[in-house]
Amino acid sequence: QAVLTQPPSVSGAPRQRVTISCSGSSSNIGTNAVKWYQQIPGKAPKLLIYYNDLLASGVSDRFSGSKSGTSASLAISGLQSEDEGDFYCASWDDSLNAWLFGGGTKLTVL
Amino acid sequence: EVLLLESGGGLGQPGGSLRLTCVGSGFTFSDYAMTWIRQAPGKGLEWVSAIGSSGTPTFYGDSVKGRFTISRDNSKNTLYLQINRLRVEDTAAYFCAARSPAIVLWGTSDFDHWGRGTLVTVSS
Numbered sequence: 001q002a003v004l005t006q007p008p009s010v011s012g013a014p015r016q017r018v019t020i021s022c023s024g025s026s027s028n029i030g031t032n033a034v035k036w037y038q039q040i041p042g043k044a045p046k047l048l049i050y051y052n053d054l055l056a057s058g059v060s061d062r063f064s065g066s067k068s069g070t071s072a073s074l075a076i077s078g079l080q081s082e083d084e085g086d087f088y089c090a091s092w093d094d095s096l097n098a099w100l101f102g103g104g105t106k107l108t109v110l
Numbered sequence: 111e112v113l114l115l116e117s118g119g120g121l122g123q124p125g126g127s128l129r130l131t132c133v134g135s136g137f138t139f140s141d142y143a144m145t146w147i148r149q150a151p152g153k154g155l156e157w158v159s160a161i162g163s164s165g166t167p168t169f170y171g172d173s174v175k176g177r178f179t180i181s182r183d184n185s186k187n188t189l190y191l192q193i194n195r196l197r198v199e200d201t202a203a204y205f206c207a208a209r210s211p212a213i214v215l216w217g218t219s220d221f222d223h224w225g226r227g228t229l230v231t232v233s234s
Binding site: 032034052054086097102103 | 213
């Protein structure tokens with residue numbers, strides 16, 4: 001049911017900036033707010049961004065979110081090795097009456 | 111501190127049933143919507159079901175409609191997921207999460223707490 005599309009993987013060197021895209025449609029991202037999560041293998045996901053671009057409590061300001069139309073993006077600046085993990089976007093879909101997750105993007109810090 | 115503790119996972123046979131439980135503490139359980147999310151081994155997150163703070167409304171993902179039932183007992187601060195007609199593809203870690211009361215507005219809220227998950231394995 002994943003109708004939010006993310007790239008499977010992204011990578012970057014330490015101190016670089018990377019972005020992860022999340023493409024949806026008018027019934028989800030185009031209408032509703034987007035959240036971003038980080039998941040370290042073996043752990044529960046952790047909220048990074050809510051309401052498209054608001055930073056969750058305790059999250060480094062190296063993370064930032066944005067939304068335009070039916071797409072959203074997560075940017076990570078000043079990459080650090082501890083940022084490695086899987087990242088997911090999420091949004092409510094008004095047509096499906098369902099909470100949707102993107103397929104996930106694996107971040108590798110080179 | 112918000113804490114969510116899942117239990118009830120384990121080995122189930124295809125066609126069988128399991129009931130997962132999630133006990134919440136550190137917040138007023140009856141004020142918040144609750145949800146189940148699962149993650150198959152090596153795969154991404156899949157939203158399963160959600161329930162409003164008072165027990166309605168309820169929502170289900172397409173892959174579980176008709177087989178899974180979400181419910182809650184606010185007097186016990188407990189969320190349930192009844193899984194019937196188990197399939198091999200139901201094998202996953204199941205997480206419960208506490209969310210803001212307005213389910214369709216979850217994206218706007220930073221109230222977003224997860225348990226550690228309970229593993230369900232379906233195999234004959």
